[in-house]
Each structure stands twice: as C-alpha cells, then as structure tokens.
Amino acid sequence: xxxxxxxxxxxxxxxxxxxxDKEFELYESKxxxxxxxxxxxxxxxxxxxxxxxxxxxxxxxxxTQSKLSYHLKILWDANILTKETRGTWSYYDINTExxxxxxxxxxxxxxxxxxx
Amino acid sequence: xxxxxxxxxxxxxxxxxxxxDKEFELYESKxxxxxxxxxxxxxxxxxxxxxxxxxxxxxxxxxTQSKLSYHLKILWDANILTKETRGTWSYYDINTExxxxxxxxxxxxxxxxxxx
DNA sequence: TGAATTGATCAAATTATCTTGATATATTAA
DNA sequence: TTAATATATCAAGATAATTTGATCAATTCA
Numbered sequence: 001x002x003x004x005x006x007x008x009x010x011x012x013x014x015x016x017x018x019x020x021d022k023e024f025e026l027y028e029s030k031x032x033x034x035x036x037x038x039x040x041x042x043x044x045x046x047x048x049x050x051x052x053x054x055x056x057x058x059x060x061x062x063x064t065q066s067k068l069s070y071h072l073k074i075l076w077d078a079n080i081l082t083k084e085t086r087g088t089w090s091y092y093d094i095n096t097e098x099x100x101x102x103x104x105x106x107x108x109x110x111x112x113x114x115x116x
Numbered sequence: 117x118x119x120x121x122x123x124x125x126x127x128x129x130x131x132x133x134x135x136x137d138k139e140f141e142l143y144e145s146k147x148x149x150x151x152x153x154x155x156x157x158x159x160x161x162x163x164x165x166x167x168x169x170x171x172x173x174x175x176x177x178x179x180t181q182s183k184l185s186y187h188l189k190i191l192w193d194a195n196i197l198t199k200e201t202r203g204t205w206s207y208y209d210i211n212t213e214x215x216x217x218x219x220x221x222x223x224x225x226x227x228x229x230x231x232x
Numbered sequence: 233t234g235a236a237t238t239g240a241t242c243a244a245a246t247t248a249t250c251t252t253g254a255t256a257t258a259t260t261a262a
Numbered sequence: 263t264t265a266a267t268a269t270a271t272c273a274a275g276a277t278a279a280t281t282t283g284a285t286c287a288a289t290t291c292a
Contacts, residue, residue: 020226024156027223032279035147040140054239067281069240074279088238088289104219107143110136152250171268183251185270204259204268 030102033078038063039071043080043094043111050113051084051093146218149194154179155187159196159210159227166229167200167209 033039038061045060046052058068072092075081079098084091099112108115149155154177161176162168174184188208191197195214200207215228224231 020157020160021153023226024153024160027156027226028151028153031147031151035144035151036280037137037140037144040143041136044136044140055237064282065239066241066283070280073240085239088287090239100220101222102220104217106217110139110143148249169268170270180252181269182253182271186250189270201269204257206269 030078030080030098033074033080034102036071036074039075040111042068042071042075046081046092046094047111047113051091053089053091055089057092146194146196146214149190149196150218152187152190155191156227158184158187158191162197162208162210163227163229167207169205169207171205173208 042057042061045057054065054068054072057072058065061068063071072081072083076083076092080095080102081092082095084093094111094113096112099108103111105115158173158177161173170181170184170188173188174181177184179187188197188199192199192208196211196218197208198211200209210227210229212228215224219227221231
C-alpha cells in the first residue's frame with residue numbers, strides 16, 4: 001500500500017500535472033463559495049430582486065448582520081458577487097459574468113438574472 | 117439588530133421561499149463535492165484517461181487507497197462519478213450528464229471528456 | 233452636536249470535514 | 263487451499279469552516 005510521497009520524488013508519468021494546480025485551486029475556492037445552502041439562497045434572492053444592501057437582505061434571509069456579512073464576504077471574495085459602497089450602505093449584486101463562466105445554462109436560470 | 121427567529125414566525129413577505137429549499141440543499145451537496153482541489157484533479161484525470169480502477173488511480177493521484185476511496189465516495193454520492201464493480205475492482209468514471217447539468221461549457225472542457 | 237444606523241471584523245465556541253492507520257470482506261492468483 | 267490484492271469502512275486525531283456576541287469606524291439623521 002503506497003504512502004504519499006512528495007511530488008518531486010514521483011516519476012513524471014505518475015504525477016498529476018502541476019500546471020493545472022493553480023487552476024484547480026481557483027475553482028476549489030469558487031465551488032467552496034457555492035457549497036452552502038444559505039449562500040445559494042442569497043444568490044437566488046439577488047437574482048430575483050437585484051442589487052441589495054445588507055440591512056435589507058438580512059431580514060429576508062432571517063439572518064443576523066454579522067452572519068450575513070460573513071457569507072457575503074465569502075461570495076464576494078470568490079468574485080461571485082459585486083459590491084458597491086454608497087455612504088454607509090453596501091450594495092451587493094450577482095456577478096453575472098462570473099456565474100456564466102462557472103455554471104450551466106440550467107443553473108443560470110436559478111442564479112442568473114433574466115436568463116430563462 | 118435582528119436575531120434569527122423560526123421561519124414560521126416570519127411574515128411570508130420576508131421569508132425565503134421554502135419551495136426552493138430542497139433544491140438548494142441538493143446543489144449545496146454537489147458543490148461541496150466539487151469544492152476540493154484533489155477531487156477536481158481526480159475528475160480531470162478521469163476526463164482525460166476515462167474509466168479507471170482505484171488501484172490505478174491511487175499512484176497517479178499520489179494518494180493512499182483509503183484517502184482516495186474517501187474522495188471517490190464523495191464524488192460518487194454526489195452523482196458526479198459513476199462506479200462499476202468488476203470482481204474485486206471498482207471502476208470509476210465521469211458522469212458526463214451530471215457535469216453538463218452543473219457546469220458551464222468552459223468548465224466542461226476541463227472536467228468533461230471530448231468537450232472541446 | 234449627539235444619537236442612531238450600517239456594515240466590517242474579531243475572538244471564542246461550535247460544528248463539519250479530512251487524514252491516518254487499522255481492519256474486514258471479497259476476489260484473484262499461485 | 264493459501265497468499266496476495268482490491269476496496270470499503272471505521273475510529274481517532276487533525277484541520278477547517280461556521281456561528282455568536284461584541285466592538286469599532288464611518289456615516290446619516292434629528
């Protein structure tokens with residue numbers, strides 16, 4: 001039974017192509033952002049209602065401000081949401097371009113404005 | 117600052133539509149399966165090489181059998197991989213239909229056989 | 233100006249996921 | 263039939279993600 005050994009010690013035949021490594025890391029982070037029911041609900045609301053500030057989204061999500069900001073940051077960091085600050089308000093919205101790049105047309109219908 | 121309260125106590129205006137709840141849970145589980153670099157690498161190898169047994173995949177992934185089986189099960193549970201048992205071997209492969217349903221055409225090129 | 237609101241962030245507690253080594257069952261090969 | 267191989271699964275420990283309540287800075291409103 002083989003133990004894990006450093007990539008450098010593995011023949012080039014056997015090793016996973018390291019050129020894709022950064023790409024996989026990128027998609028890992030994006031799918032991690034999508035891998036949460038609450039965050040999918042946030043996306044769905046923004047898809048239907050459009051740009052929204054935290055204080056309006058919080059009661060719709062039935063979430064405390066702190067928790068909601070935590071989840072919004074994860075989606076924003078993954079470039080799945082855009083954010084626009086006006087005064088003391090932060091308006092978040094779906095980043096349609098990113099969604100289109102990631103998800104199938106079918107899923108776009110759930111998470112992308114004016115798709116279907 | 118609003119505390120979280122049970123959905124039943126929230127007006128229908130404010131509450132998240134519960135009819136989508138099961139759907140979001142489903143996608144959550146699928147994106148969770150995708151949200152791991154090692155699992156994306158597994159998918160990429162299967163995309164390129166086609167159906168493969170655990171004992172052939174293990175050295176390519178530079179992973180112990182136990183760990184690899186753990187990750188394969190997660191992908192299989194999410195219906196992202198198919199599994200065919202022949203004797204004592206288990207052959208895993210990409211479930212192209214599911215991948216197409218989830219991911220954009222661009223991503224299919226990375227994770228879907230003969231796409232681009 | 234002073235009080236209230238908005239939203240980001242922090243630390244601690246909780247919960248979920250991943251890794252590891254061991255074991256068990258089934259099958260194949262000698 | 264015995265030994266070796268293939269794979270799944272388990273329990274324990276290690277890591278990572280989430281929740282909670284508090285605090286802070288920057289507005290906005292009265």
